[in-house]
Structure formats: C-alpha cells, structure tokens
Amino acid sequence: MEPDIENVLLRLLKALTDPLETAVLGAGILRELHYRVLVGPQGAAMISALQQRGSSGKIVQSLARLRETYGSDVSVAALASDAGMSVPSYHAHFKALTGSSPMQYVKGMRLHEARLMMARQDRTIAEVALSVGYVSPAQFSRDFKRHFRRTASQEAKWVRQHLGALALGL
Numbered sequence: 018m019e020p021d022i023e024n025v026l027l028r029l030l031k032a033l034t035d036p037l038e039t040a041v042l043g044a045g046i047l048r049e050l051h052y053r054v055l056v057g058p059q060g061a062a063m064i065s066a067l068q069q070r071g072s073s074g075k076i077v078q079s080l081a082r083l084r085e086t087y088g089s090d091v092s093v094a095a096l097a098s099d100a101g102m103s104v105p106s107y108h109a110h111f112k113a114l115t116g117s118s119p120m121q122y123v124k125g126m127r128l129h130e131a132r133l134m135m136a137r138q139d140r141t142i143a144e145v146a147l148s149v150g151y152v153s154p155a156q157f158s159r160d161f162k163r164h165f166r167r168t169a170s171q172e173a174k175w176v177r178q179h180l181g182a183l184a185l186g187l
Contacts, residue, residue, distance in 0.1 A: 075100040088150040135173035
C-alpha cells in the first residue's frame with residue numbers, strides 16, 4: 018500500500034474512534050482517501066470501473082449481474098461473452114479487479130448470503146444451501162466449514178446467540 022493512502026487510512030481509523038473527530042474530520046479524511054486512491058497507481062482502473070468503461074467497467078457490470086443471479090447456474094463462458102471478452106481475458110481482468118477467480122468469487126458470495134439467511138431465518142441448512150445455488154447440501158457444508166472454520170449450524174447458533182436482534186438487520 019502506498020504511504021499516502023496508508024497515512025490517510027490510519028488517520029481515518031483514529032478519527033472513527035472519537036465521535037467528535039468523526040463528525041468534524043471524518044468527511045474530509047474520507048474525501049482525501051478517495052482522492053489518493055483515484056490519483057494512485059490503480060486510479061485509472063478505478064475510474065474506468067466507476068464509469069463502467071473498459072475492461073474494469075465490464076467486470077463491474079458482470080459483478081452486478083452476479084449479485085442479482087448468484088443463486089442460479091453461473092457460466093464463466095457466458096459472463097465472458099456478455100463482457101465481450103475471451104474466457105482467459107475475462108479471468109485475468111476479473112482476478113485483477115477482485116483478487117479471485119469468478120467461481121471463487123461466486124462461491125464466497127453464496128456462502129456469505131447463506132450465512133446471512135441462517136442468521137435471519139429459521140430454515141434448514143439444506144434449504145439455505147439450495148436457495149443460494151448449491152446443488153449438494155453436503156458440498157455446501159464442506160465449503161462453509163472451509164470458508165468460515167465452523168459448521169453452518171455452529172455459525173447459525175453463534176450468530177443468533179451473540180448478535181441476537183442485530184442479526185435481523187444484517
């Protein structure tokens with residue numbers, strides 16, 4: 018991370034610990050952070066993504082589509098085609114922007130959605146697994162434990178116990 022951005026982040030975190038500093042300095046520090054990111058080495062890609070231009074913009078559009086359809090079958094070839102890219106090019110641009118492959122990203126999105134569903138609703142693990150796009154509840158359980166380091170039922174119990182009413186607003 019660049020020293021300027023690191024400095025701004027540290028100042029923002031410090032300001033967030035004090036309500037008065039947050040109120041007085043927060044917006045200015047946040048604005049500076051936005052500026053530093055936009056003029057930094059990834060600034061051009063960020064601007065393209067925000068304006069939904071170029072390869073970054075196409076990936077952002079793809080991410081929005083994935084967010085809407087994460088529970089259904091996902092085809093990387095179809096995503097690449099929709100973005101006007103070859104599959105290898107799509108993979109490279111997707112990973113450069115998100116830090117993961119398209120399927121890893123979808124898996125993470127499904128698991129996080131499942132976690133929220135389990136906290137908000139009284140549904141079985143199998144029902145939640147199917148509703149987020151898993152065909153196999155057993156595979157869902159393995160992926161969930163690998164990702165969150167506890168079983169889905171342990172996680173649901175922990176969230177309800179520790180977050181209680183807050184879990185409903187997640």
